[in-house]
Amino acid sequence: xxxxxxxxxxxxxxxxxxxxxxxxxxxxxxxxxxxxxxxxxxxxxxxxxxxxxxxxxxxxxxxxxxxxxxxxxxxxxxxxxxxxxxxxxxxxxxxxxxxxxxxxxxxxxxxxxxxxxxxxxxxxxxxxxxxxxxxxxxxxxxxxxxxxxxxxxxxxxxxxxxxxxxxxxxxxxxxxxxxxxxxxxxxxxxxxxxxxxxxxxxxxxxxxxxxxxxxxxxxxxxxxxxxxxxxxxxxxxxxxxxxxxxxxxxxxxxxxxxxxxxxxxxxxxxxxxxxxxxxxxxxxxxxxxxxxxxxxxxxxxxxxxxxxxxxxxxxxxxxxxxxxxxxxxxxxxxxxxxxxxxxxxxxxxxxxxxxxxxxxxxxxxxxxxxxxxxxxxxxxxxxxxxxxxxxxxxxxxxxxxxxxxxxxxxxxxxxxxxxxxxxxxxxxxxxxxxxxxx
Numbered sequence: 001x002x003x004x005x006x007x008x009x010x011x012x013x014x015x016x017x018x019x020x021x022x023x024x025x026x027x028x029x030x031x032x033x034x035x036x037x038x039x040x041x042x043x044x045x046x047x048x049x050x051x052x053x054x055x056x057x058x059x060x061x062x063x064x065x066x067x068x069x070x071x072x073x074x075x076x077x078x079x080x081x082x083x084x085x086x087x088x089x090x091x092x093x094x095x096x097x098x099x100x101x102x103x104x105x106x107x108x109x110x111x112x113x114x115x116x117x118x119x120x121x122x123x124x125x126x127x128x129x130x131x132x133x134x135x136x137x138x139x140x141x142x143x144x145x146x147x148x149x150x151x152x153x154x155x156x157x158x159x160x161x162x163x164x165x166x167x168x169x170x171x172x173x174x175x176x177x178x179x180x181x182x183x184x185x186x187x188x189x190x191x192x193x194x195x196x197x198x199x200x201x202x203x204x205x206x207x208x209x210x211x212x213x214x215x216x217x218x219x220x221x222x223x224x225x226x227x228x229x230x231x232x233x234x235x236x237x238x239x240x241x242x243x244x245x246x247x248x249x250x251x252x253x254x255x256x257x258x259x260x261x262x263x264x265x266x267x268x269x270x271x272x273x274x275x276x277x278x279x280x281x282x283x284x285x286x287x288x289x290x291x292x293x294x295x296x297x298x299x300x301x302x303x304x305x306x307x308x309x310x311x312x313x314x315x316x317x318x319x320x321x322x323x324x325x326x327x328x329x330x331x332x333x334x335x336x337x338x339x340x341x342x343x344x345x346x347x348x349x350x351x352x353x354x355x356x357x358x359x360x361x362x363x364x365x366x367x368x369x370x371x372x373x374x375x376x377x378x379x380x381x382x383x384x385x386x387x388x389x390x391x392x393x394x395x396x397x398x399x400x401x402x403x404x405x406x407x408x409x410x411x412x413x414x415x416x417x418x419x420x421x422x423x424x425x426x427x428x429x430x431x432x433x434x435x436x437x438x
Contacts, residue, residue, distance in 0.1 A: 053196055053241045055260065058184035064298070065131045065183060067141045067175060069379035078370060084145055088152045091123060095156025095322075100418075103157035106278035107421060111236070112163035120164040125149065126190045129172040129438075134183060135191030136175070143311070143377040146172075146438025147318035147369060154322025158425040159278030161319060162436060166235035166279075169315070169437035170198040173244045173256065173308060177298040182258065186242065198242040201231035201284050202312065202434025205271075211309050211433045214248040216286065218257060224292040225249070227257065227265075230285050235435050237268040237282025244297060245284070246305070246434065254305045256297040265289035275424035279435075308437065310386045311376065315436035317369040317386075320393035320429040323422050324362045327404040330419060331355060335407060354403055361396040368392055373438065394430025401426035 080088065098116060106112050128145060130136025153161035171190040174182055189196050202211055216229025227247055234240070241261050249255045259266065269283040298304055332355055335346040345351050369392075372385035401423035405412035412419050 053189070054262075055185055055189065055242070057181075059181055062180055064178060064180040065133055065175075067129060067131055068139050070140050070377050078367075080144075080148060084148055087123075087145065088148050091149060091152040092155065094119070094123070095153055095161075099153065099156025099160045103160065103278065103418065103421065104415070106157065106160050110272070110277045111280045112160045112278050116160060117164060120153075121193075121195050125165065126168045126171040126195055128168065129175050130187055130191055131175065134175070134187045136187075141377040141379075143314065143373040143438045144370065147314060147321075147373045150315050150318030150436065150438065151322040151325070154319040155326050156322075157278060158319050158323045158422070158428075159276045161322070162235055162276055162279040165315070165436045166200070166240075167195050167198045169200040169312070169435065170242060170244050172311075172437045173200060173297065174258075177256065177301075177304040177308070179294070179298050181294065182297065186258075196241040197236055197239040198244075199235045199237060199240045199284075200244045200308075200312070200434045200437060201234045201237075202246040202309070203231060203233040203432060205230060205232040205283065209433070211246065212254055212306075214246055214254050216245065216247045218247040218249045218255070218291075220250050221290070224290060224295065225257070227259070227286040227289040227291060230283055232271055232281075232283050233273075233432055233435060234268075234271070234282045234284045236280040237271075237284055238280070240268075243284060245286070246308075249296070249300065252300060253302055255300045255302075256305055256308060257291060258295045258297055259286070259289065259291060263289055263291065273428075275421070275426075275428050276432075309433065310383060311437050312434050313390045314369065314372055314376065314382075314386050315438045316429050316432060317365070317372070317389040317393040318438065319436065320397040320426060321362070321366050321369060323426055324358070324365065324397055324400045327400050327419060327422050327426075328355070328358050328362060330417075331358070331404050331407045334411075334417075351407065354407060358400050358403055361392075361400060365389070365392045365396055376438075390430070397426045397429045 098119065102113065102116060124137060127135070127137045128142055128149070132139050150161065150165060153164060167190065171187065174186050178186070203209060204215055206215070216227065216231060218225040218227050227245070229247065231245060234243070243259045243261065245257050245259050246254060247257050265287045266289055267285045267287070269285055271281045271283045273281045335351050335355060336344050338345050368385060369389040372382045372389045375382035375385055404419040405423050408417055408419055411417050414420065
């Protein structure tokens with residue numbers, strides 16, 4: 001495995017984009033960014049889908065543009081490239097200065113503020129996996145960068161991170177599997193200044209949900225398909241203008257379909273959740289929704305759907321890493337400053353071992369996640385690696401959240417400290433499907 005790559009050429013592009021924006025002054029990141037450039041509340045509602053934007057239809061003229069796979073350097077190196085370090089450095093500071101302080105308010109209103117979403121758009125998150133020829137920043141696949149970005153955002157707050165990454169998931173899906181006409185129709189909006197709110201909707205509200213056994217159906221008609229079903233865990237559904245939806249196509253199996261929110265029969269319902277409240281999770285209800293035949297994403301290949309599920313699980317693994325790191329840093333400081341019986345509780349062997357175990361588990365999770373991302377961007381089979389990443393981040397991510405609460409004792413159970421929120425957010429890693437993508 002090698003995560004160190006030849007420069008992707010996107011680090012400076014992202015940083016120059018940020019440096020030219022007044023947002024940087026609002027975030028007080030101007031000095032950091034210039035240095036880097038120099039050195040290289042929604043509950044109880046049910047509404048129709050948002051209908052503000054009309055996507056201009058473009059007829060395809062050839063083969064779709066695909067991102068190139070990166071080549072394996074043959075060197076086992078986990079050190080991020082200079083480009084990746086620059087991007088992650090700025091996003092980490094943004095997470096610490098903006099997402100972390102805003103996390104409590106965002107959770108209370110079950111939404112991420114428009115200001116925060118507008119600020120993250122300046123980072124070009126939707127551009128990372130859009131080909132340069134279509135207005136993006138790279139011609140190379142960047143799954144490792146996607147994981148690193150998800151990790152950095154989640155270190156601030158996982159709920160807001162999911163809300164910020166949702167449009168990028170749709171842009172990535174269209175870039176990876178969309179037809180030329182679909183790319184020409186939708187990607188210019190994701191590469192522009194007014195990025196459409198959008199969501200990747202896979203999960204369904206039922207026990208033991210299997211993303212390969214969907215109950216949301218697409219029945220073929222003379223002019224296209226009729227969709228029926230309910231999707232859950234849809235990020236910012238009440239504001240989304242475009243959905244990529246997992247459906248079971250008659251005679252074809254699980255497939256991704258593009259659905260514009262203004263389509264008749266699309267409604268949004270509240271979906272209150274235990275965690276990830278800042279992501280504004282909703283239910284997408286499809287009732288006799290008619291779409292054209294070209295709404296199927298790309299050619300509807302079953303392999304594309306499988307890859308989508310795997311890349312989504314990889315993104316959730318990245319989010320788990322960031323939140324796990326937040327827990328580790330917080331409890332490490334807490335046990336050193338919290339005293340009992342005349343000494344810091346960190347001096348107690350049981351406490352020290354528990355903190356050490358969090359660090360060990362986190363490193364194991366990170367290693368297998370980066371290995372899966374590295375193989376994904378090389379075009380190698382990564383099914384085994386992403387399955388391991390999913391298992392480790394869901395199981396040990398939950399354990400890290402539990403141990404974080406336990407180490408704070410009674411303080412871990414109250415909202416005065418953020419560990420109880422991280423505990424609830426980490427529970428989502430093994431349950432959520434879709435929503436994010438790398």
